[in-house]
Amino acid sequence: MVETILEYQELQKNFGGVVAVNKLNMTVDIGSITSIIGPNGAGKTTIFNLTTGFLSPTAGNIKFFGNSINQLKPHNIASLGIARTFQNVQVFDNMSVLENIMVGRHLRSKSGILSSTIIPPFLRKEEKHIKREAEKWLEFIGMADDSQISAGSLPLGKQRMLEIARALAMEPKLILFDEPASGLNARETLAIGELIGKIKESGVTVVLVEHDMELIMDISDIVAVINFGTRIAMGTPAEIQINEDVITAYLGD
Amino acid sequence: MEITNQDFSNLLQYIFMGIQRGSIYALAAMGFNIIYNSTGVINFAQGEFVVYGGLMMVSLTMTMNLPVPVAFFFTVLFVMLIGILMERLTINTVKSPTVLRLVIITIGVSIFLEGIAMVSWGKNSHVLRHFSSSETFEVFGAMILPQTLWIIGILVFIALGFILFFNYTMTGKCMRACSINRDAARLVGINDRKMVMISFALSAGIGAIAGIIITPIIQMDYGRGTMLAIKGFGAAVVGGLGNSVGAIFAGILIGIIEAFGAGYISSHYMDAIALFFMLIVLFVKPSGIFGSSEASKLKEF
Numbered sequence: 001m002v003e004t005i006l007e008y009q010e011l012q013k014n015f016g017g018v019v020a021v022n023k024l025n026m027t028v029d030i031g032s033i034t035s036i037i038g039p040n041g042a043g044k045t046t047i048f049n050l051t052t053g054f055l056s057p058t059a060g061n062i063k064f065f066g067n068s069i070n071q072l073k074p075h076n077i078a079s080l081g082i083a084r085t086f087q088n089v090q091v092f093d094n095m096s097v098l099e100n101i102m103v104g105r106h107l108r109s110k111s112g113i114l115s116s117t118i119i120p121p122f123l124r125k126e127e128k129h130i131k132r133e134a135e136k137w138l139e140f141i142g143m144a145d146d147s148q149i150s151a152g153s154l155p156l157g158k159q160r161m162l163e164i165a166r167a168l169a170m171e172p173k174l175i176l177f178d179e180p181a182s183g184l185n186a187r188e189t190l191a192i193g194e195l196i197g198k199i200k201e202s203g204v205t206v207v208l209v210e211h212d213m214e215l216i217m218d219i220s221d222i223v224a225v226i227n228f229g230t231r232i233a234m235g236t237p238a239e240i241q242i243n244e245d246v247i248t249a250y251l252g253d
Numbered sequence: 254m255e256i257t258n259q260d261f262s263n264l265l266q267y268i269f270m271g272i273q274r275g276s277i278y279a280l281a282a283m284g285f286n287i288i289y290n291s292t293g294v295i296n297f298a299q300g301e302f303v304v305y306g307g308l309m310m311v312s313l314t315m316t317m318n319l320p321v322p323v324a325f326f327f328t329v330l331f332v333m334l335i336g337i338l339m340e341r342l343t344i345n346t347v348k349s350p351t352v353l354r355l356v357i358i359t360i361g362v363s364i365f366l367e368g369i370a371m372v373s374w375g376k377n378s379h380v381l382r383h384f385s386s387s388e389t390f391e392v393f394g395a396m397i398l399p400q401t402l403w404i405i406g407i408l409v410f411i412a413l414g415f416i417l418f419f420n421y422t423m424t425g426k427c428m429r430a431c432s433i434n435r436d437a438a439r440l441v442g443i444n445d446r447k448m449v450m451i452s453f454a455l456s457a458g459i460g461a462i463a464g465i466i467i468t469p470i471i472q473m474d475y476g477r478g479t480m481l482a483i484k485g486f487g488a489a490v491v492g493g494l495g496n497s498v499g500a501i502f503a504g505i506l507i508g509i510i511e512a513f514g515a516g517y518i519s520s521h522y523m524d525a526i527a528l529f530f531m532l533i534v535l536f537v538k539p540s541g542i543f544g545s546s547e548a549s550k551l552k553e554f
Contacts (some may be wrong), residue, residue: 033338043493054436054439061551073439073444074436074440075439075442075443075444075445078439078440079442083440083441084440085434086437086455089435090434090436090437090440091435092429092430092433092434092437092438093434093439094429094433095430095433096428099426102423102431103423103426103427103438103441103443104427104441106323106423106426106427106443107441107442108440126423127421127422127423130423163437166441167440167441168440170442179425192553
């Protein structure tokens with residue numbers, strides 16, 4: 001049996017009277033690419049916000065490697081090994097591309113505030129190490145030439161790549177992509193798809209929320225369909241494409 | 254028109270006086286900026302950090318007779334501790350921290366600290382020995398105190414340290430990341446609350462240093478915090494809120510304008526002239542001389 005990395009048990013989130021996530025049960029297998037699809041407002045982004053600790057669930061449980069992470073703060077969850085990208089790209093605009101990734105390495109640096117402040121920078125091995133690692137990730141996404149450019153001045157496609165590299169620099173075990181292809185042109189979408197495949201190969205589990213069906217069906221191992229905050233179907237892309245409930249949810253009766 | 258030697262000496266004298274006062278405003282403004290960048294809040298207790306720096310230094314050197322470097326170190330440490338306590342006890346405990354709420358809290362803390370200072374050090378002003386000699390020396394006819402050189406030197410030193418810290422240390426980078434995009438920073442595992450605490454500590458430390466170096470010249474009493482804070486705030490705004498290089502230039506500019514006002518018009522109007530200048534800048538370019546008008550649109554204030 002395949003090991004489970006992430007599990008939602010009876011997960012519930014209410015915003016006042018609105019039920020965004022309704023008794024969701026779902027598991028994500030380690031090493032897979034699991035996609036979550038559903039109509040607009042189905043609760044997909046809310047699920048991500050719950051998983052990363054930006055929201056806390058009204059009821060139910062989120063388990064990461066069998067341990068509940070409901071009550072943890074975002075930075076604690078990040079340190080457990082869950083990374084995420086946003087639907088609206090969130091890079092550190094006024095920092096260089098390299099610095100963006102270095103900040104992503106922050107969790108993997110051992111030195112505390114005092115040692116990173118008092119010891120002068122040119123004597124610090126760790127700083128250099130972080131920089132080298134950051135450069136490695138830049139290479140991974142194929143942006144080594146852009147390292148000194150201010151992140152805010154990059155085109156959207158590259159900003160999204162950078163956001164992914166920053167997430168990868170944390171060396172996460174699980175990475176959540178929130179509509180990585182939104183706003184990208186066909187070629188950029190293709191590149192993102194290839195990159196996600198490469199990430200899976202490197203052993204990181206991927207959970208993907210996306211509207212680009214071609215991309216989803218192309219790269220996913222498992223697809224879960226959410227509507228009104230509940231799971232209505234789950235299976236391989238081929239199974240989902242012929243599922244009656246899914247077709248009803250998308251096209252209406 | 255002929256420029257006499259006397260005129261030139263006077264001009265030089267005012268410039269030095271202006272730089273000396275301006276350095277303090279610049280340091281106060283940097284303190285404002287550090288906290289503004291990490292929380293989006295103006296910390297109105299910034300002036301109190303300066304006052305506590307000065308008064309604590311007076312106690313340690315004049316009463317306990319510690320040597321200046323030792324006293325300097327412990328004073329900065331002491332005020333940083335006040336900054337940390339302030340953040341932990343008041344800012345960190347707020348459930349839903351809106352900007353307005355936090356600003357009101359800092360005003361409260363400022364009044365509280367001022368009261369404690371009055372009870373601990375009394376209402377009279379305190380004298381502090383100059384770091385080195387208090388004999389003036391002459392440069393092209395202008396009389397300059399060695400303390401003025403200390404002030405300028407320390408400002409330069411801190412400005413350099415500041416640049417190194419925020420650009421070349423991981424903690425500095427994380428603080429910048431937090432101020433640019435807090436959600437993304439939390440997501441890469443940065444503890445944003447801890448960054449806020451560090452920013453209070455740093456800001457208090459810089460305030461303390463400003464207080465220590467200016468006290469030999471202006472003397473210090475418990476009530477000076479407000480005026481120092483207003484001028485420092487002015488410098489921060491004129492320089493473009495959040496922009497520390499801007500703050501340094503604006504601080505020195507305000508200091509020089511003040512000194513010119515005092516020298517060429519009347520020392521009674523010294524404060525008024527400086528504040529008048531700030532108003533002009535705000536009318537003409539509300540984002541500050543060095544601020545970008547686009548960025549200021551996104552700010553809450």
